[in-house]
Amino acid sequence: MRQLAGIADKLAALLKRDLLIGLHYRTGVATTVLGALAELAAFYYLARAVGPGFRPEGINYFAFLLVGTGFYTFLMLSINAFLRVVQEAQQSGTLEVLMTTATSGPTLVFLSAVSAFAGNAAQLAFYFGAGTLLLDSSFPVPRFPAGALVLLLSIGIAAAIGMLAAALQLATQRGSAVLWAFGSGAWFLTGTLFPVAGLPKPLRFVSEVIPLTHCLTGMRLALLQTGQPSLLAHEITILFAFALTLLPLGTITFSYALRRARQQGTLSFY
């Protein structure tokens, strides 16, 4: 209980720091909102241009794009948040000092990324909300509990991949280049813009082993009620397995990278 209160106290301090710094960059919020609106408009007109005949997985193409791109962006921003925590601390010179505090390195990176998650979740809610207003046909009521479970498991997976990205940043100081390559590949392979079924067979296999594919499929099954509930249960099982494997792997890898940086004296490098 006391430990939980301590973690909550540290989280509050990190959120306060990010909020205070964020208040100095208010134009950033405005440009993010404008960017999201422009993207929604582009997808709306793209769906109209493609026409109502194109219904991937039996659903309206705009709804398919809305969930795909919105959730994909949320997950990638969240993964990137972990890398950015380390990268910004390296560049601002605070990493070495932060790593001498009584808070352990993995805890600090996890908690620091939480405030980014909160910001990304607000962005996702805005994106879905604004997109729903543009939908011109009625949809079945979303499976909210299943959607919440998919979201929770997807956050766990994003956090694990984020810890791996943060470890890479510690080890190479150039993790963002690798993450950019991963993001570009994942954007193409995970069914963000078109169904995975449209890919050639070898690429479909690659797509299956990328956790984000199952995050997007699970979220579409939950929010748009495409397919049978058994399909959703299957996706949730896969997500659970990914989260269970990747979370310890991400934490252990980050701890190893941190120890290696301490051994090699590269903690303050950037």
Add this chain to the structure above:
Amino acid sequence: MDTIIFDRVSKLFRHRRPVFDWIGQRRRAETRALDQVSFSVGAGRILALLGPNGSGKTTTLKLIATTLLPDAGRVMVEGFDTQKLANQVRKRVGLAMTSERSFFPRLSARENLEFFAALEEVPRKLRGLRIAAILERTGLAKAADTEVMKFSSGMYQKLAIARALIKQPSIVLLDEPTRSLDPGAAAQTWDLVRELPGYGASVLMATHNFEEASAVADEVILLDRGRLSGQCKLSGARPVELRELYFQVIGQKDEFAISA
């Protein structure tokens, strides 16, 4: 009782080609920062580390603060091995480095200290008073609510000392604590450092300043090219005597003394 024990500690830095610098020049070399260094610091003592640039002073401090790990030997802090129980060590050590780039520039001095106090697990109800007291003691009370991006080098240095002391550590590590301070502020800092043993803290201070070492330290260790070249107790030694000892041990000519 010794609070810090350096037991035959060696530290080697291997310079490798960066992973993503495929077209860069090959850079493979080694720097032996510390070579079989052994010493100890008693409880409530102030020890000054003297030595030329690159002699291993900052490396020594970083090894105690666990931002570096030794390649050979052991570093023990209040009975805890820095390699095996780093978290326990970090709860006991406060480090003040000279770098200005270790604060959040858009936050005020008070906000920076509040943030670090939370990470250092200072109880919430004590934080306000403790921060106000340390800002007052380091001469930053009037600038407490100023964004640190507007600070001078000297103010950054004072804030780094304030941050190191916020958790009331039993080991205080200071890297050239008065390098950017004017004489008045330096004297205030020396007073502050001399008070620390009264609160049960041991101090290890890296410095180039003979006046500082003789004004503050109980003992001096001389490092040269990663090796321990000398160690002596200071019982009222004057800066000029320390200077003579330094050049004698390091084996360099004191150009200033010769020209004078």
